Structure formats: C-alpha cells, structure tokens
Amino acid sequence: MKKLYVWLISFIAVFAVLITGIFIYIFPPATQNYLNKVNGYSFWLNDKDTMISQPQIGQFVQKFLSTPSTKQKKVAFLGFDAIRADALLNILKDENGANDLAQDKANSAFSLIKNNGYLYLAYAGGEKGTDTQQKTSTAPGWTALATGTWGNVNGVQQNGDYKNADIKTTILIACEQYNMRSLFTVAYRSHIDKAFNVDLEYAKENNLDMKIHYVDNDSQMQEYLLNCVEVNNELERDFIFAIYKDTDVIGHKFGFSNDSNEYVDTFMTADNMAYELIQAIYARPTYNDEDWLIVLAVDHGGLGLAHGGQTDEERTVFFASNKSF
Numbered sequence: 001m002k003k004l005y006v007w008l009i010s011f012i013a014v015f016a017v018l019i020t021g022i023f024i025y026i027f028p029p030a031t032q033n034y035l036n037k038v039n040g041y042s043f044w045l046n047d048k049d050t051m052i053s054q055p056q057i058g059q060f061v062q063k064f065l066s067t068p069s070t071k072q073k074k075v076a077f078l079g080f081d082a083i084r085a086d087a088l089l090n091i092l093k094d095e096n097g098a099n100d101l102a103q104d105k106a107n108s109a110f111s112l113i114k115n116n117g118y119l120y121l122a123y124a125g126g127e128k129g130t131d132t133q134q135k136t137s138t139a140p141g142w143t144a145l146a147t148g149t150w151g152n153v154n155g156v157q158q159n160g161d162y163k164n165a166d167i168k169t170t171i172l173i174a175c176e177q178y179n180m181r182s183l184f185t186v187a188y189r190s191h192i193d194k195a196f197n198v199d200l201e202y203a204k205e206n207n208l209d210m211k212i213h214y215v216d217n218d219s220q221m222q223e224y225l226l227n228c229v230e231v232n233n234e235l236e237r238d239f240i241f242a243i244y245k246d247t248d249v250i251g252h253k254f255g256f257s258n259d260s261n262e263y264v265d266t267f268m269t270a271d272n273m274a275y276e277l278i279q280a281i282y283a284r285p286t287y288n289d290e291d292w293l294i295v296l297a298v299d300h301g302g303l304g305l306a307h308g309g310q311t312d313e314e315r316t317v318f319f320a321s322n323k324s325f
C-alpha cells in the first residue's frame with residue numbers, strides 16, 4: 001500500500017513537471033531586458049526612446065506619394081511577417097558584440113537596404129494602456145502600416161476585424177489619387193482579406209486598377225512578384241504591397257526564436273527573395289527615370305509559439321527604407 005502511495009506521488013510530481021515544461025515552452029516568460037538588449041545592437045539609426053510606430057511608417061509612404069517628383073514614382077512595400085528584432089542578428093554584424101558575424105550577410109535585402117539606406121527600430125501593438133492598444137497580430141499590424149492609423153481609427157484591432165471603408169490603405173490611395181497600378185499580395189489570406197477587401201470592392205466599383213492576388217506560399221508569391229517588376233510585363237505594377245508570410249507559419253510550429261533553425265531559415269529565405277526582387281527593380285531599363293521607394297517592414301514579433309500580446313518580444317519590430325524617415 002505504501003509502495004503504491006510513493007509511486008502515485010512520484011507520478012503526480014513527474015506529470016506536474018512535464019505540464020509546467022510544456023506550458024513554459026509554449027508561453028515562455030518575457031525577458032525583462034529584451035528591449036535593452038535589442039536597443040544595444042549597433043545597426044539601428046534610432047533607439048528605444050525614439051522608436052517609430054507602425055502608423056508613422058504608413059504616413060511616411062503616403063508622404064512619399066504626395067511629394068511631387070519629375071520622375072515616375074514607384075513603391076515596393078515588402079512585408080515580413082512575425083520577425084523579431086533580434087532575428088536581424090542572423091544578417092547584420094553587431095559592432096557591440098551581440099553576434100560574431102565577420103560582416104553583413106550577402107544577398108540579403110536587409111543588408112542591402114541598411115547599407116544603402118536606413119534601418120530603424122519600430123513598434124507594433126499601439127500605445128500600451130491607451131485606446132490605441134491593439135493585438136500584436138497580423139491583420140492589425142499590416143492595417144496600421146497600410147493606413148497610417150492604429151486600429152481604434154481604422155477598425156482593425158484584432159484578426160478578423162473589418163477595416164473602416166473611409167480609412168483607405170496606401171494600396172488604394174496610390175491607385176485612386178496617383179493613378180498607379182497597385183497590388184496587394186500575400187499567402188494565407190484569411191487574416192487579412194476581411195481587412196482589405198473593402199478597398200478592393202471600392203476599386204472595382206470605381207474602375208480603379210487595384211489588384212489583390214492571393215498565393216499559397218512565399219515562393220509562389222516571389223515568382224509572381226518578379227513579373228510585377230518587369231518592364232512591359234502584363235503583370236507589371238507601380239505600387240506593390242507584398243507580405244512574405246511563411247516565417248509566421250513556421251514560427252507558430254517551431255517557435256519564434258533564433259534558437260529555432262526552422263524559424264531562422266525561413267526568414268533567411270524570405271530576406272533572400274526580397275534581395276532578388278530588389279535586384280530585379282535595380283535592373284529595370286527604365287530605373288533611372290523612376291523614383292522608387294523601397295520599404296521593408298514587419299507586422300509583429302513573437303514569443304514562444306505565439307504572438308498577440310504586449311511583451312517587448314511581440315511589440316518590438318523594425319523597418320528599413322532606401323529613403324530617410
């Protein structure tokens with residue numbers, strides 16, 4: 001009887017440890033000093049006290065569109081889904097010693113734009129504890145970046161929300177006000193189609209050349225995008241808003257962490273695809289007569305196998321651009 005009792009206690013103890021372990025694996029505690037660590041990397045042009053909000057990035061794109069130019073304006077807004085700020089340690093050499101890279105990674109969009117342009121720390125999730133606070137999720141992130149407003153204004157505070165029709169995305173604005181052939185493209189449409197379809201409907205009703213193209217994965221999107229930046233291709237577009245989404249899907253399975261090879265590899269592949277796309281833009285025979293804005297942006301970070309909350313791991317993002325913010 002006593003033996004059985006001991007056995008039972010041991011079983012419960014092992015079970016409790018196991019459950020706790022699984023719980024911590026899925027929901028690891030946020031580390032107090034994550035933002036301080038990230039802030040210490042040498043490659044940002046700003047710091048944690050001057051971080052740029054996602055709506056400000058959206059407004060930056062709108063300002064570019066509205067500034068007169070003698071050249072033909074073009075935009076490539078390339079999104080990377082669920083990339084933590086510390087994932088850049090796989091690409092960029094930190095002069096302060098957080099990684100041991102000898103130099104910035106070759107064939108990388110982030111290396112290329114950082115070294116020929118600008119790289120900034122940014123944040124998702126709204127202003128903590130105010131009306132603008134929103135989920136660090138996919139639809140709210142991209143909608144803030146596309147409209148220049150937080151979800152309390154644009155209507156998208158969590159996945160599944162519908163965007164307010166009167167707050168237009170830059171994809172629609174480029175088309176309606178600046179006569180640019182625009183495109184929104186992404187895989188795994190479910191999070192975002194509710195948010196952006198109202199603009200597509202409006203474009204249809206008003207005969208505007210705004211296209212939404214859904215794909216199955218990043219490589220399929222890449223194949224399509226290479227056509228969109230080719231001069232005189234029937235798929236050619238002037239304003240591209242494209243989201244490399246695979247890293248988010250992989251992060252939910254294997255963890256949003258530099259310790260996950262799957263997560264890092266998928267981001268590296270997307271970064272390399274974006275590099276290839278930017279090279280295709282540079283190679284356009286008409287490139288010198290055009291004024292290109294190239295932006296690389298992120299919708300949210302991640303923690304464990306999830307995101308949506310207000311930890312620094314989820315809130316802290318970044319963006320790169322060939323033009324100064």
Ligand SMILES: [Zn+2]
Nearest residue numbers: 081082138299
């Ligand atoms: Zn996302």
